Amino acid sequence: MKVLIAYDGSDCSQAAMDGLQFAGLPERATALVISVAETREHLPAELLNDTATLSGGSAFSLHIPGIDDNRDISALDSSHAQRLAKEGAARLSERFPKWNVDFCAVAGHATNTLTRRAASWKPDLAVLGSHGKSAFSRLMLGSLSRSALTDMDCSVRIGRPCSAHAQEGQPPRLLIGVDGSEDADAALGAICSRHWPDGTEARVVGVVDTGVALLVPAAALADGIAGEDYDEFRSWISPAVDDAARRLQDAGLSATPVLRDGRPAQVLLREAEEWSASCVFLGARGLRRMERSLLGSISAAVASRASCSVEIVRPAADYSACQGR
Numbered sequence: 299m300k301v302l303i304a305y306d307g308s309d310c311s312q313a314a315m316d317g318l319q320f321a322g323l324p325e326r327a328t329a330l331v332i333s334v335a336e337t338r339e340h341l342p343a344e345l346l347n348d349t350a351t352l353s354g355g356s357a358f359s360l361h362i363p364g365i366d367d368n369r370d371i372s373a374l375d376s377s378h379a380q381r382l383a384k385e386g387a388a389r390l391s392e393r394f395p396k397w398n399v400d401f402c403a404v405a406g407h408a409t410n411t412l413t414r415r416a417a418s419w420k421p422d423l424a425v426l427g428s429h430g431k432s433a434f435s436r437l438m439l440g441s442l443s444r445s446a447l448t449d450m451d452c453s454v455r456i457g458r459p460c461s462a463h464a465q466e467g468q469p470p471r472l473l474i475g476v477d478g479s480e481d482a483d484a485a486l487g488a489i490c491s492r493h494w495p496d497g498t499e500a501r502v503v504g505v506v507d508t509g510v511a512l513l514v515p516a517a518a519l520a521d522g523i524a525g526e527d528y529d530e531f532r533s534w535i536s537p538a539v540d541d542a543a544r545r546l547q548d549a550g551l552s553a554t555p556v557l558r559d560g561r562p563a564q565v566l567l568r569e570a571e572e573w574s575a576s577c578v579f580l581g582a583r584g585l586r587r588m589e590r591s592l593l594g595s596i597s598a599a600v601a602s603r604a605s606c607s608v609e610i611v612r613p614a615a616d617y618s619a620c621q622g623r
Contacts (some may be wrong), residue, residue: 299323299324299327299328299421299423300327300328300329300330300419300420300421300422300423301318301323301327301328301329301330301421301422301423301424301425302329302330302332302412302415302419302421302423302424302425303315303329303330303331303332303336303386303390303424303425303426304332304333304334304383304408304412304424304427304446304450305331305332305333305383305385305386305427306333306334306382306420307333307382307385307386307461307556308427309427310427310428310457310458310539311426311427311457312389312427313427313457313458313459313460313569314388314425314427314428314455314456314457314458314607315386315389315393315424315425315457316393316457316460317388317457317458317459317576317577317607318390318393318394318425318455319393319441319605320460320470320496320576320577321455321470321492321577321609322470322489322492322493322498323394323492323493324492325394325396325493326396326397326398327394327397327398328397328398329390329394329397329398329399329400330399330400330401330402330415330419331383331386331390331400331401331402332383332402332403332404332411332412332415333379333380333382333385333386333401333402333403333404334379334403334404334405334407334408334411334412335376335378335379335382335404335405335406336404338430349533354440354484359454360393376403376405379403379404379405380403381479382403383401383402383403384401386401387399387400387401391399393478399402409445409446409449412424412445412446413445413446413449413450416446416450416451416452417451418449419480420451420452422452422453423452423453423455423458423609424446424450424452424453424455424598425454425455426443426454426455426456426457427445427456427458428443428456428457428458428619437473437599441456442599443456443601444602447582447597447598447601447610448474451612452609452612453458453582453610453612454582454609454610455577455606455607455608455609455610456601456604456608456609456610457607458604458605458606458607458608465602468496468497469495469496469497469499470494470497470498470499470576470577471498471499471500471501471573471574471575471576471578472489472494472498472500472501472551472575472577472578472579473500473501473503473566473569473570473573473575473577473578473579474486474489474500474501474503474542474546474578474579474580474582475501475503475504475562475566475578475579475581475596475600476503476504476538476542477504477535477581478535478538479536479581479583480581480583480613481563481580481581481582481583481611481612481613482542482566482580482581483581483613484581484612484613485579485580485609485611486542486545486621487547488579488609488611489546489549489551489579490545490546490548490549493550494550497552498551498552498571499551499552499553500543500546500551500552500553500554500556500557501553501569501573502531502539502542502543502546502553502554502555502556502577502600503539503556503557503558503565503566503569504535504536504538504539504555504556504557504558505557505558505559505560505562506532506535506557506558506565506580507559507560507561507562517619532557535557536557539555539556539557540555542555543555552559556569562596562605563595563596563599563600563603566578566580566596566600566604567599567600567604568604569607570600570604570605570606571605575606576606577606577607577608577609578600578604578606578607578608578609579608579609580596580597580601580608580609580612581597581609581612581613582597582608582611582612596611612614
């Protein structure tokens with residue numbers, strides 16, 4: 299398995315890396331820790347006019363008050379990014395001593411640089427913190443994380459601090475949104491192929507909305523099922539949830555099927571919060587700008603607002619790699 303990890307030394311990036319211990323990843327894997335020196339010429343204009351924000355740092359940037367020369371800042375940022383990448387690699391190696399861990403520091407625009415590196419290195423999974431260092435980025439899902447969701451071809455894990463359940467030393471709790479689509483099936487495949495500690499629990503959630511259900515598959519739309527009444531749709535989605543739970547049970551997990559009514563994103567967020575989930579797994583269909591659909595909007599909303607980590611799974615990922623290759 300190949301894992302690409304963006305690291306900027308922030309609490310969020312540290313939490314994302316530490317949370318991989320509860321992600322069911324294999325004992326052996328190849329990882330690349332990357333830090334980006336995003337210097338003044340790469341920063342958005344609005345940040346350059348905000349001294350307080352810039353002094354707090356931008357995603358993968360270091361700003362030293364009183365230094366205005368771009369070349370000096372570039373040199374400082376590059377050196378700082380190199381130290382951060384090395385620090386992140388050491389942190390990861392402590393947690394996964396049998397992983398082959400490398401690191402690099404690159405100067406450039408953080409979102410573009412990381413996307414290009416993912417395209418060339420072709421990881422199975424990209425891992426990012428939910429926010430970077432800047433005060434501006436804390437107002438919403440960080441721009442780097444949002445870009446990764448839409449632009450990367452691999453699965454993406456948005457890491458957040460461990461839940462209270464996990465902090466107490468309990469096994470992970472996995473919340474999975476299912477709908478019978480190829481992307482939801484890929485999320486199930488990712489979970490089933492990993493190595494979870496004994497006692498890991500999974501909650502499989504299907505959401506019935508009187509208007510639109512969680513991720514209505516194209517086949518169902520073609521059959522006109524979206525126009526059927528509420529009871530008929532519920533009778534269709536319920537077996538898909540039960541089948542997903544049985545599949546997880548066959549993989550050795552304690553899985554419970556759950557069918558809820560309401561707005562899908564709100565239901566998933568509430569379930570994750572109330573159940574103290576460690577991570578929410580969802581399919582990625584529709585996340586790209588040119589193919590946005592209800593599915594993509596739900597995944598993006600959950601990734602932005604969840605209190606726990608969120609993994610958005612793309613079918614293109616090779617989950618046989620999770621068997622330790």
